[in-house]
Amino acid sequence: MSLIKLENIKKSYPLGDGELEILKGISLEINQGEFVAIMGPSGSGKSTLMNILGCLDQPTSGKYFLNGKEIGKLNSDELATIRNQKIGFVFQGFNLLSRTSAIENVELPMIYAGIGEAERHKKAINALKAVGLEQRMDHQPNQLSGGQQQRVAIARALVTEAPIIFADEPTGNLDTKTSVEVMELFTRFNKELGRTIILVTHEEDIAMYADRIIKVIDGEIKSDKRKQK
Amino acid sequence: MIDIKTITRIALRAIKANKMRSSLTSLGIIIGVAAVIVMLAIGHGAQVSIQEDMKTMGSNLMIVRSGSSTSGGARGGRGSLPTMKAADGDAIQEKIAKIKLAAPVLEQVNQIIYGNANWATSTTGTDNRYFQIKDWSLDYGRNFSESDIKNAAKVTVLGQTVVTELFGDVDPFGKTVRIKGMPFTVIGVLQKRGENGMGMDQDDAVFIPITTAQKKIIGITFPDQVNMIMLQAVDGDATYTAQEDISQLLRQRHNLGINKENDFVIMNLTQMQEMMESSTQILTVLLGSIASISLLVGGIGIMNIMLVSVTERTREIGIRMAIGAKSWDIRWQFLMEAIVLSLIGGLVGIITGLIGVEIMKMFTTFTLIIAWPYVIIPFIFSGLVGILFGFYPAYKASLLNPINALRYE
Secondary structure, three states: OOOOEEEEEEEEEEEEOOOEEEEEEEEEEEEOEEEEEEEEEOOHHHHHHHHHHOOOOOOOOEEEEOOOOOOOOOHHHHHHHHHHHEEEOOOOOOOOOOOHHHHHHHHHHHOOOOOOOOHHHHHHHHHHHOOOHHHOOOOOOOHHHHHHHHHHHHHHHOOOOEEEEEEEEOOOOOOHHHHHHHHHHHHHHHHHOOOOOEEEOHHHHHHHHEEEEEEOOOOEEEEEOOOOO | OOOOHHHHHHHHHHHHHOHHHHHHHHHHHHHHHHHHHHHHHHHHHHHHHHHHHHHHHHOOOOEEEEOOOOOOOOOOOOOOOOOHHHHHHHHHHOOOOOOEEEEEEEEEEEEEEEOOEEEEEEEEEEEEHHHOOOOEEEEEEOOOOOOHOOOOOOOEOHHHHHHHHHHHHOOOOOEEEEEEEEEEEEEEEEOOEEOOOOOOOEEEEEEEEHHHHHHOOOOOOOEEEEEEEEEEEEOOOHHHHHHHHHHHHHHHOOOOOOOOOOOOEEEEHHHHHHHHHHHHHHHHHHHHHHHHHHHHHHHHHHHHHHHHHHHOOOHHHHHHHOOOOOOHHHHHHHHHHHHHHHHHHHHHHHHHHHHHHHHHHHOOOOOOOOOOOHHHHHHHHHHHHHHHHHHHHHHHHHOOOOOHHOOOO
């Protein structure tokens, strides 16, 4: 059974009298442990696809199975629980809480999972060690560089042991050197920890880190290629 | 579901992050709680001081006075028709079980002379039951003996004000004062009583045996005449229920036919005391409610700021939702923030209010009394205000859509 299965997913928004169809029927399967890049120009619908995959949004029609469970019928609180337990997010703009230390940012998803304080703390330290930031635990986001902030965000996505990590343009705000560092972290977590990584990007060289590249144009899948091993 | 410790910590951090704004927001609650505390202290103080004044008048008190006379169409007013006798009082005390004591009172304002000092004061003819009813003991000396009453002895018991005015520092005991030219021996001095509930100085009086007043000092038109009889009922209820019995007894004693009106008036001072007490209670409630309005306004201030805060922190809400916060978690977080703000405001308000009460005590003549329930209630009220006015912004925050919230700049 595949981890993620989309069946003819459509998404449209009301626009004036009619509707604007962003996703025009997407079917797709992703297995546990894959490293997938979703590519496409802006306006192609890749961000909408990402939001639906990440359980932040729901499709207008079609079916989405995550771990065999259909997502389309869940209410917003049930979606929140899925996001908390199954998904880690890494965003282009880092999206860390300001005026909040790195370790507290990493602890945040565990707070909503109802994990006790001591365990939260221990796991957060381990996650920060994994991204090489154990020395900066008590720094707040504005005291960290962009690359460091993104590593905190990665630690936050990693810490709940969620099987899937969604990364939406994770290197968009970073220079080439730190982009490489960040992408190497993703590769490592994919290979060593078996995390499924779904990456949205428009940069070819970033997409090259993935094992499978899905191109989306005008709300449809244009190509789906696996790297030759 | 987040535990309360974590959520409180999150709330405290948000409050600390915006110190200036938080303190200005709490200011409304601080002023509200302080105002409620000061106002309730004023109201409660008035209540207690009136109760204490009332106590000095005697408890479960009733008075029977003569009725009014009519002469040539002109009605003489209360007490103008002399009908009451000291014996009426004795009969009431004896026959009506609900009445514990009945003291005769015959009084007149007279000039009292000692040496070359003189002072106009009320000369009250009565007996020892008067002091019992008023629960008024002697400072020193003795009160009237049986033979004083029987023989209409020229002895007197003085109130403190009279002692001060006539004797200054001299010990009045055994000295002779003149009332209407007649020499009276001072046999006792009463303890200081102060003003009664009506603002009259109770110590400005001299007391002589009722018989002496009737026979030697005050001109009376028929034997055994008194101005009034002071009664003490067994309890508060009896002051109401005994009235009918007293009325019947007196009508019978005064030989009043069925068609004749009462020639006496029964007054229930307990009723009056209760009225005054309830009016001070109303005062307390009134002052408290006016001050509570400022507390409500403070709550609206909190709601305003929380609404601004929710808008400002849309992105934070988006992040929290994206990583798994349920709508209840978000609602709880902002509600807790409003409650913590209100409770901090409430605590500071209590301190400010207590200081305010001390300052008012220093600079005004009001009696201010702090009763602890009147401190705790506004504090609890401030918490309720936090819940009430924190709920809407918190609810609004919980309705945000995570995608839009994350995109919010």
